[in-house]
Amino acid sequence: MISIRNVTKSFGRVQAVRDVSLQIRAGEFFSLLGASGSGKTTLLRMLAGFEAVTSGSIVIDGQAMESVPPHNRPINMVFQNYAIFPHLNVRDNIAYGLRRLNIPKPKQAEMVDEMLGLIALPGYGDRRANQLSGGQMQRVALARALILKPKVLLLDEPLGALDKQLREQMQLELRLLQQRLGITFVLVTHDQEEALTLSDRIAVMAQGAVVQVDTPTGLYERPQNRTVAAFIGTMNFFDAVVHRQGMPEVQVQGLGRRRLNGQDGGRPDGTAATVAIRPENLTLHSTQPGPGAVEGVVQAQQYLGGRQMLHVAIPGRTTPVAVAIQGPGDAFISSLSPGQNVWLTWKDDAVLLLDAG
Amino acid sequence: MAEPQIFNRHNRTLAAYAIGFAVFLYVPILFIPLFSLNSGLYQRFPMDGITLGWYAQLFTRGPVFDALQNSLQVGLSVALLSTVLAVPAAKALSRAVLPGKRPITGFVMLPLVVPGLVFGVALLVVISRLGVPLSLYTVALGHVVVCLPFAISILLPRFEGANRSLEEASADLGENGWWTFWRVTFPNILPGVVASLLLTFTVSFDEFIMAFFLSGTDATLPMYIWTQLRFPQSFPSLLALSSLILVASFALVFLSLWFARMGRTDTSLVSR
Ligand SMILES: Nc1ncnc2c1ncn2[C@@H]1O[C@H](COP(=O)(O)OP(=O)(O)O)[C@@H](O)[C@H]1O
Ligand SMILES: [Mg+2]
Numbered sequence: 177m178i179s180i181r182n183v184t185k186s187f188g189r190v191q192a193v194r195d196v197s198l199q200i201r202a203g204e205f206f207s208l209l210g211a212s213g214s215g216k217t218t219l220l221r222m223l224a225g226f227e228a229v230t231s232g233s234i235v236i237d238g239q240a241m242e243s244v245p246p247h248n249r250p251i252n253m254v255f256q257n258y259a260i261f262p263h264l265n266v267r268d269n270i271a272y273g274l275r276r277l278n279i280p281k282p283k284q285a286e287m288v289d290e291m292l293g294l295i296a297l298p299g300y301g302d303r304r305a306n307q308l309s310g311g312q313m314q315r316v317a318l319a320r321a322l323i324l325k326p327k328v329l330l331l332d333e334p335l336g337a338l339d340k341q342l343r344e345q346m347q348l349e350l351r352l353l354q355q356r357l358g359i360t361f362v363l364v365t366h367d368q369e370e371a372l373t374l375s376d377r378i379a380v381m382a383q384g385a386v387v388q389v390d391t392p393t394g395l396y397e398r399p400q401n402r403t404v405a406a407f408i409g410t411m412n413f414f415d416a417v418v419h420r421q422g423m424p425e426v427q428v429q430g431l432g433r434r435r436l437n438g439q440d441g442g443r444p445d446g447t448a449a450t451v452a453i454r455p456e457n458l459t460l461h462s463t464q465p466g467p468g469a470v471e472g473v474v475q476a477q478q479y480l481g482g483r484q485m486l487h488v489a490i491p492g493r494t495t496p497v498a499v500a501i502q503g504p505g506d507a508f509i510s511s512l513s514p515g516q517n518v519w520l521t522w523k524d525d526a527v528l529l530l531d532a533g
Numbered sequence: 534m535a536e537p538q539i540f541n542r543h544n545r546t547l548a549a550y551a552i553g554f555a556v557f558l559y560v561p562i563l564f565i566p567l568f569s570l571n572s573g574l575y576q577r578f579p580m581d582g583i584t585l586g587w588y589a590q591l592f593t594r595g596p597v598f599d600a601l602q603n604s605l606q607v608g609l610s611v612a613l614l615s616t617v618l619a620v621p622a623a624k625a626l627s628r629a630v631l632p633g634k635r636p637i638t639g640f641v642m643l644p645l646v647v648p649g650l651v652f653g654v655a656l657l658v659v660i661s662r663l664g665v666p667l668s669l670y671t672v673a674l675g676h677v678v679v680c681l682p683f684a685i686s687i688l689l690p691r692f693e694g695a696n697r698s699l700e701e702a703s704a705d706l707g708e709n710g711w712w713t714f715w716r717v718t719f720p721n722i723l724p725g726v727v728a729s730l731l732l733t734f735t736v737s738f739d740e741f742i743m744a745f746f747l748s749g750t751d752a753t754l755p756m757y758i759w760t761q762l763r764f765p766q767s768f769p770s771l772l773a774l775s776s777l778i779l780v781a782s783f784a785l786v787f788l789s790l791w792f793a794r795m796g797r798t799d800t801s802l803v804s805r
Contacts, residue, residue: 226701252706
């Protein structure tokens with residue numbers, strides 16, 4: 177549906193987007209995820225045609241976009257600040273794009289009513305833009321774009337200005353809407369949770385470049401490097417050095433020597449690497465369960481609704497290790513308090529070996 | 534937090550200064566309506582008596598109405614023309630990418646500071662060189678030059694305060710530049726356009742120097758006043774006429790400023 181080929185964008189000396197290539201499929205919910213300033217908006221604006229590419233090409237639905245102005249692209253956008261027309265009421269905002277399509281007035285009114293129903297704002301047609309809340313403006317912006325039945329809908333941090341509760345509700349609505357309409361959505365967000373819950377696939381961006389493109393599960397379970405791993409969920413990182421004499425092993429800071437299950441990717445002897453373990457892949461014990469376990473001291477306990485996070489200090493490491501516990505935990509878990517000695521174990525296949533840095 | 538304090542400390546001095554300034558500026562002007570009510574022929578204290586007779590006398594003077602009509606014609610055309618010219622100029626100047634933006638802005642604003650005399654003479658030379666006969670048209674031309682900076686300086690903040698992403702949203706929804714201007718840009722600058730029309734009309738209506746150099750046989754109101762100044766017996770009714778012009782001008786300028794401010798907070802509500 178959308179093919180982005182080696183696209184670069186420079187503003188003077190600043191390279192906002194560097195050599196990005198992406199294939200976005202029809203009907204897909206695709207997210208661009210990255211910290212502020214990583215080039216997400218710039219990439220989206222190039223798709224919409226508000227910025228010209230410095231080099232590379234963009235093809236949408238088989239058509240090269242190079243000389244196509246924004247008003248002729250088969251794409252609509254929901255702006256970060258909604259950009260609701262302040263001089264028009266809700267109805268006229270939603271009907272704005274219909275003028276050009278020569279649709280008879282009664283039919284237009286019907287379409288607008290349908291949209292008002294879709295965004296759950298029936299009866300709001302005569303309100304002015306400044307009488308709407310943030311969430312309502314967001315829905316109007318959505319309706320205004322969707323009424324034109326675009327092939328692709330671009331959304332630039334559409335939920336960023338909403339409070340947490342409303343944001344979670346709108347996330348669900350967005351996902352349902354996208355599945356119902358079957359339109360390709362390209363969402364920009366800096367919120368990894370939002371990207372993980374909404375998307376079919378995610379491109380993680382950093383400093384203008386795409387670092388990894390994968391499904392939410394893929395990004396979570398197989399991050400390609402430390403940037404991605406740090407960005408998606410919570411992760412414990414350990415500095416490590418690869419040893420290849422005899423059995424391939426890594427010398428891990430705080431954990432000692434560890435076997436590798438053939439996942440060192442042929443890194444040569446002495447290479448610095450990073451070992452990463454998800455908090456939920458660590459198990460706590462009250463006594464030493466056997467060889468390979470690591471002893472530590474509980475430092476802090478954090479309740480996060482349905483689960484809790486324990487922070488365990490282990491020798492040879494400055495940052496404590498995070499251990500996630502689902503549910504209330506057993507008697508041992510509930511008896512834990514800061515200062516207590518515990519033992520940590522993990523399954524070897526839960527360990528990820530990533531490039532250092 | 535330091536700045537408001539500084540302002541507070543100087544508040545009284547500033548207020549006194551502002552009042553003094555207003556007195557200096559407007560008290561002399563107040564003598565005009567005051568003496569227009571004086572029943573005697575000469576302007577002196579104590580006043581001879583109160584009368585509206587000079588105002589009544591205005592209606593018996595045919596040339597006053599001719600001049601008024603001329604001034605209205607010129608004023609309306611000038612207001613329209615200079616505002617229509619100022620809209621694209623202000624739009625271009627408000628866009629950051631225009632090369633040489635500052636010198637161009639300075640150049641457009643020049644008539645505000647160059648003496649009207651210089652501009653009047655210069656235009657007169659050019660116009661007579663071209664062999665164009667002096668008429669109300671040449672007066673209007675001179676007035677457009679004088680009025681353009683006023684129109685632009687009223688419209689420029691409108692464009693600069695406008696939310697850029699509204700125009701992008703319009704383009705995104707399929708409207709080209711022309712339709713985007715009429716459906717989004719224009720409605721958002723409309724109060725500025727009205728303000729500009731009112732202000733430029735007033736400036737033209739009151740303008741004397743350009744009219745002095747560039748008018749032919751048809752006089753505008755200020756020109757009429759000038760020609761009648763020689764006759765002492767008509768002076769009191771000129772004061773009456775001036776008072777009327779004064780009141781109308783004040784009203785128009787206040788209305789213009791009100792429009793210029795109107796809705797400014799509204800649009801910034803949704804801008805970044
Ligand atoms: N119009 C512009 N002119 C100059 N620099 C820009 C412009 N737009 C974006 N940038 C720069 O490009 C980089 C990426 O910006 P952006 O795409 O907005 O990032 P994000 O949306 O991921 O926060 C930033 O360093 C930003 O300062
Ligand atoms: Mg952004």
